Amino acid sequence: MTLTSKTSPVASPAPVGGLAQSRGTNPVLKLVSRIIDWPMAGLQRLIGERRMPYIFLLPNLVFFGLFVFVPIAINFVYSVTGGPALFPSERPYVGADQYAYLFECGSYVDPNSCREDHFWRGVYNTLFFSLFQVLAMVGLSLLTAVVLNMKIRGRGFFRAVYFFPVLLSPVVVALIWKWILQRDGLLNAAITGFGGDRILFLAEPGWAMFWAIFVSVWAHMGFYTLILLAGLQAIPADIYEAAEMDATPRWRVFWRLTLPLLWPNLIVVIVLSLIRAVQTFDEVFVLTGGGPGTSTLMVVQYIYETAFSNQVQNFGLAAAASVVLGIVLFALTLAQLAFTQRKSS
Amino acid sequence: MAELKLIDIKKSYGAATIIHGVDLAIEDGEFVVFVGPSGCGKSTLLRIIAGLEQVSGGEIRIDGQSVTNVPASDRGLAMVFQSYALYPHMSVYKNMAFALENMSLSRSEIDQRVRRAAQMLQLTDYLDRKPKALSGGQRQRVAIGRAIVRDPKIFLFDEPLSNLDAELRVATRKELAALHAEIGGTMIYVTHDQVEAMTLADRIVVLRAGRIEQVGTPLEVYNHPANLFVAGFIGSPRMNLLPARVAASGQVTIGNDTRTIPLPSTGQTASGASITLGARPEHIDVVDETQADLFITVNLVEQLGGETYLYGSAPGLPELTVRQDGQVRYDRNQKVGLRLKREALHLFDAGGQAIRIR
Numbered sequence: 099m100t101l102t103s104k105t106s107p108v109a110s111p112a113p114v115g116g117l118a119q120s121r122g123t124n125p126v127l128k129l130v131s132r133i134i135d136w137p138m139a140g141l142q143r144l145i146g147e148r149r150m151p152y153i154f155l156l157p158n159l160v161f162f163g164l165f166v167f168v169p170i171a172i173n174f175v176y177s178v179t180g181g182p183a184l185f186p187s188e189r190p191y192v193g194a195d196q197y198a199y200l201f202e203c204g205s206y207v208d209p210n211s212c213r214e215d216h217f218w219r220g221v222y223n224t225l226f227f228s229l230f231q232v233l234a235m236v237g238l239s240l241l242t243a244v245v246l247n248m249k250i251r252g253r254g255f256f257r258a259v260y261f262f263p264v265l266l267s268p269v270v271v272a273l274i275w276k277w278i279l280q281r282d283g284l285l286n287a288a289i290t291g292f293g294g295d296r297i298l299f300l301a302e303p304g305w306a307m308f309w310a311i312f313v314s315v316w317a318h319m320g321f322y323t324l325i326l327l328a329g330l331q332a333i334p335a336d337i338y339e340a341a342e343m344d345a346t347p348r349w350r351v352f353w354r355l356t357l358p359l360l361w362p363n364l365i366v367v368i369v370l371s372l373i374r375a376v377q378t379f380d381e382v383f384v385l386t387g388g389g390p391g392t393s394t395l396m397v398v399q400y401i402y403e404t405a406f407s408n409q410v411q412n413f414g415l416a417a418a419a420s421v422v423l424g425i426v427l428f429a430l431t432l433a434q435l436a437f438t439q440r441k442s443s
Numbered sequence: 444m445a446e447l448k449l450i451d452i453k454k455s456y457g458a459a460t461i462i463h464g465v466d467l468a469i470e471d472g473e474f475v476v477f478v479g480p481s482g483c484g485k486s487t488l489l490r491i492i493a494g495l496e497q498v499s500g501g502e503i504r505i506d507g508q509s510v511t512n513v514p515a516s517d518r519g520l521a522m523v524f525q526s527y528a529l530y531p532h533m534s535v536y537k538n539m540a541f542a543l544e545n546m547s548l549s550r551s552e553i554d555q556r557v558r559r560a561a562q563m564l565q566l567t568d569y570l571d572r573k574p575k576a577l578s579g580g581q582r583q584r585v586a587i588g589r590a591i592v593r594d595p596k597i598f599l600f601d602e603p604l605s606n607l608d609a610e611l612r613v614a615t616r617k618e619l620a621a622l623h624a625e626i627g628g629t630m631i632y633v634t635h636d637q638v639e640a641m642t643l644a645d646r647i648v649v650l651r652a653g654r655i656e657q658v659g660t661p662l663e664v665y666n667h668p669a670n671l672f673v674a675g676f677i678g679s680p681r682m683n684l685l686p687a688r689v690a691a692s693g694q695v696t697i698g699n700d701t702r703t704i705p706l707p708s709t710g711q712t713a714s715g716a717s718i719t720l721g722a723r724p725e726h727i728d729v730v731d732e733t734q735a736d737l738f739i740t741v742n743l744v745e746q747l748g749g750e751t752y753l754y755g756s757a758p759g760l761p762e763l764t765v766r767q768d769g770q771v772r773y774d775r776n777q778k779v780g781l782r783l784k785r786e787a788l789h790l791f792d793a794g795g796q797a798i799r800i801r
């Protein structure tokens with residue numbers, strides 16, 4: 099196919115043959131594009147150029163639909179049906195009963211007064227966890243990014259080190275920390291070695307929540323540090339030089355220049371980390387199992403246990419809780435989109 | 444307002460030495476322009492004065508006080524960057540007020556100073572705008588305003604006009620000159636545009652490869668270039684530099700020609716010595732055969748309306764440029780006789796240094 103001129107691939111309605119030419123340098127790509135060239139060109143002649151983009155989107159859309167949209171729909175069906183049966187066709191319709199059950203509370207501030215007290219404990223634990231996890235996450239990753247952006251020795255090394263935990267599976271991270279924190283773990287060995295008393299880091303409610311937050315921050319901080327570091331590096335250096343000429347104190351440079359110019363990235367970090375914090379499951383589940391008692395039980399763990407691991411498997415209730423969580427996440431995502439859109443406009 | 448003294452300033456990056464010992468004294472209220480080709484170290488020298496770069500050797504004094512190790516923020520200087528370096532998220536007003544807030548001045552004092560500068564620079568209508576919503580020339584003026592409000596000891600400018608189009612450049616250049624006349628601060632201005640240098644400067648500092656080649660008023664540098672480099676660099680189009688020979692005391696010949704040209708003097712140069720003869724394009728006349736010092740074949744004629752440039756070649760000589768007033772017609776390949784204006788020629792010895800002949 100030699101239909102397109104190299105100079106005006108945009109101006110003229112380019113036939114598909116342009117692909118073979120523009121990839122001209124790489125022999126493998128050249129071969130691949132030769133092979134797919136004529137069926138694609140034929141297809142385009144058949145359905146018209148304007149519909150071609152949808153053909154390219156189709157494969158991804160099929161998988162996305164199969165594994166995301168269809169399950170969401172099925173989940174919704176479960177949430178409005180009852181009984182222990184697994185197949186939707188065998189489940190009787192119960193309307194909003196599952197939702198009503200979830201929300202049946204004497205007082206919403208006291209989980210004990212609720213029919214489904216574990217759900218509400220999960221909600222409050224998740225709220226508490228998310229609040230402090232996001233605060234710690236944003237604060238620490240900002241601090242780390244600022245330090246890593248300075249001209250320090252071994253900067254490349256430290257950047258790698260801080261990013262490394264992100265590459266690990268959260269389960270592996272939790273197992274490592276469990277090994278450190280458990281009753282006979284590394285930390286207690288060190289404490290007793292110095293003559294101190296053993297501390298039940300994972301078996302005392304306050305400590306367990308603290309370590310759940312700590313480990314979660316440790317595992318994901320590198321990712322947010324990277325986003326903020328990219329933002330810091332995008333701030334032109336001459337602005338700092340101008341600030342220096344203007345005799346600006348350091349703290350004022352940070353508050354009045356760095357922070358406002360970093361704000362778009364900071365918003366992304368806040369919202370993304372919040373969305374992820376609300377969904378927290380694996381690392382806390384492996385670390386504490388939600389315990390002691392229900393003190394680190396998160397909503398997602400509640401959903402998982404209600405559906406799959408309790409003696410009575412209550413798919414309907416779990417599905418209803420999922421829908422509620424889904425709505426919250428949807429709202430947060432909209433917020434993020436709104437913020438990022440405003441940034442780019 | 445302040446005076447500045449540079450004493451044997453040196454600067455190296457690793458093994459590469461960029462500034463090789465610069466000595467310079469700048470007086471209170473003076474407008475000094477650094478010119479030189481790209482990469483000669485103009486910006487580096489300016490940033491050293493600002494305190495944004497550390498020196499590798501030497502001393503900087505402001506009003507007699509050594510500031511060599513004083514950080515930029517404590518030197519009390521203001522700099523206008525080539526990129527303007529405005530704070531993008533602040534309004535024009537805030538940009539100008541920022542440094543004043545650092546000085547913890549009262550609100551009314553800040554307001555007064557910002558408004559006065561804005562008026563001077565015709566920015567009053569734009570005070571609430573962000574830099575993004577300004578034209579290049581307006582941004583430029585904000586950057587200058589940011590320097591003015593602070594009433595700094597010395598103003599530093601790094602090619603402030605290079606991002607403007609030709610027309611705006613000329614206009615802003617005039618405004619800068621007027622500004623200097625009005626506020627009268629000590630100003631150091633970096634450019635590689637020699638028209639800016641000639642028009643703005645009280646004194647020009649010509650730099651090459653980290654060394655000062657000549658310091659002087661614009662006309663001193665133009666009329667008495669100290670060496671071949673300055674002769675070739677200052678003046679546009681360039682000075683014609685022709686290989687020549689001293690025939691006898693007060694007599695030179697050009698190229699392989701035998702015609703002698705009498706000069707007021709040839710200094711101490713021995714007869715027979717190779718020299719370079721410099722003649723600016725406006726110091727060459729087109730004459731008839733009998734009066735000519737040399738002949739060229741016309742290669743190109745440029746008609747600028749008010750003046751005509753003639754480019755031509757002669758055997759054994761580099762291409763010559765001749766400036767003629769008004770509109771004069773020549774044909775390509777036409778043979779033309781030229782006569783050099785005796786009283787305005789320059790001589791340079793074999794080492795490239797000017798020979799004093801007037």
Ligand SMILES: Nc1ncnc2c1ncn2[C@@H]1O[C@H](COP(=O)(O)OP(=O)(O)OP(=O)(O)O)[C@@H](O)[C@H]1O
Nearest residue numbers: 456459461479480481482483484485486487488635
């Ligand atoms: N950080 C640095 N590290 C190494 N070399 C540098 C550094 N900064 C500048 N240089 C070198 O120093 C020399 C002078 O640079 P400088 O920016 O002062 O030139 P300039 O005269 O301002 O040129 P221009 O007219 O192009 O702006 C250049 O050769 C440049 O490559």
Ligand SMILES: [Mg+2]
Nearest residue numbers: 485486487602
């Ligand atoms: Mg420069």
